[in-house]
Amino acid sequence: xIDVNLRVRSARTGDRQQISTLMFFEPFVYRHLDWCSPLEWxxxxxxxxxxxxxxxxxxxxxxxxPPQIAWIRLFAYSGLMNMNxxxxxxxxxxxxxxxxxxxxxxxxxxxxxxxxxxxEQNGFITRQQIILLxxxxxxxxxxxxxxxxxxxxxxxxxxxxxVHTDKAAFSPLWQHTQSSFEMAFPQAVLATAALHNDRVIGxxxxxxxxxxxxxxxxxxxxxxxxxxxxxxxxxDLVDKLRKRAxxxxxxxxxxxxxxxxxxxxQAGFVRTGEQYSVYEFEVHS
Ligand SMILES: CC(C)(COP(=O)(O)OP(=O)(O)OC[C@H]1O[C@@H](n2cnc3c(N)ncnc32)[C@H](O)[C@@H]1OP(=O)(O)O)[C@@H](O)C(=O)NCCC(=O)NCCS
Numbered sequence: 001x002i003d004v005n006l007r008v009r010s011a012r013t014g015d016r017q018q019i020s021t022l023m024f025f026e027p028f029v030y031r032h033l034d035w036c037s038p039l040e041w042x043x044x045x046x047x048x049x050x051x052x053x054x055x056x057x058x059x060x061x062x063x064x065x066p067p068q069i070a071w072i073r074l075f076a077y078s079g080l081m082n083m084n085x086x087x088x089x090x091x092x093x094x095x096x097x098x099x100x101x102x103x104x105x106x107x108x109x110x111x112x113x114x115x116x117x118x119x120e121q122n123g124f125i126t127r128q129q130i131i132l133l134x135x136x137x138x139x140x141x142x143x144x145x146x147x148x149x150x151x152x153x154x155x156x157x158x159x160x161x162x163v164h165t166d167k168a169a170f171s172p173l174w175q176h177t178q179s180s181f182e183m184a185f186p187q188a189v190l191a192t193a194a195l196h197n198d199r200v201i202g203x204x205x206x207x208x209x210x211x212x213x214x215x216x217x218x219x220x221x222x223x224x225x226x227x228x229x230x231x232x233x234x235x236d237l238v239d240k241l242r243k244r245a246x247x248x249x250x251x252x253x254x255x256x257x258x259x260x261x262x263x264x265x266q267a268g269f270v271r272t273g274e275q276y277s278v279y280e281f282e283v284h285s
Pocket of ligand 1: 169170218219220221224225226227228229230231232252253254257258259260262263264266
């Protein structure tokens with residue numbers, strides 16, 4: 001039966017309180033691991049709610065950043081609603097909206113069983129896994145880089161070079177934008193840049209975790225890859241963490257990223273066994 005009181009509309013900044021109530025009090029909430037709260041995305045057009053008699057019953061946020069890449073940042077629904085109903089109304093709306101942009105890849109990294117089932121039932125496919133590794137080698141990583149390469153703490157002025165590096169190194173699904181880096185940078189426990197003649201050609205950003213540190217981002221521009229710079233950034237990171245008595249270091253990478261798996265293996269990282277599926281759905285116009 002169609003409930004005529006249910007209305008899908010764009011989320012507004014005034015919905016903040018009701019969305020945060022869904023996020024924090026409902027049992028089934030999917031939240032993307034992110035540099036900011038899903039509430040910070042309010043105001044972007046690719047963010048919708050289901051409203052009933054003035055009350056927000058469900059929410060779906062999948063902002064395009066960069067354009068044509070839309071990670072699902074939030075899906076939550078009230079216990080007063082049926083999950084499939086909430087999803088089909090919001091996802092139907094999202095698909096129609098994205099179809100005006102040509103091809104849009106909607107993606108999610110998912111560990112929760114209920115959300116995996118929902119995505120699979122709706123045609124999302126998984127192409128790769130994100131696997132978690134932990135550095136178990138206690139030996140230092142030996143860096144061997146050319147003398148003209150400098151590694152130093154990242155500065156806010158480096159961010160445009162970091163964004164350029166990221167864009168050159170990662171495929172669009174995994175690229176971060178300037179605004180992502182502006183959020184990530186202040187949250188880093190250690191952020192370092194590799195420079196060649198004052199040009200940023202690589203970087204790493206690590207965050208603090210309850211039990212140590214997590215290497216959240218590492219990239220080298222393609223023309224400088226395979227010259228030991230990734231290894232040197234890790235060596236520098238391990239050394240600085242050791243000086244702060246931080247001994248646990250984790251990293252995530254894609255199961256099919258052979259370069260990073262080889263690098264992390266060489267630097268003493270081993271798989272923990274934890275992994276998450278990456279789901280994708282291509283919306284075509
Ligand atoms: C992964 C990445 C950071 C490696 O950086 P790099 O500076 O090229 O790596 P290094 O030159 O320090 O390599 C160190 C070791 O890693 C391994 N390795 C690095 N790239 C490799 C590749 N393409 N194929 C196989 N092994 C590779 C090798 O064992 C290498 O040692 P060797 O050259 O003595 O054989 C770089 O390829 C990159 O930026 N990739 C795109 C972004 C990315 O995937 N980031 C990691 C995501 S978590």
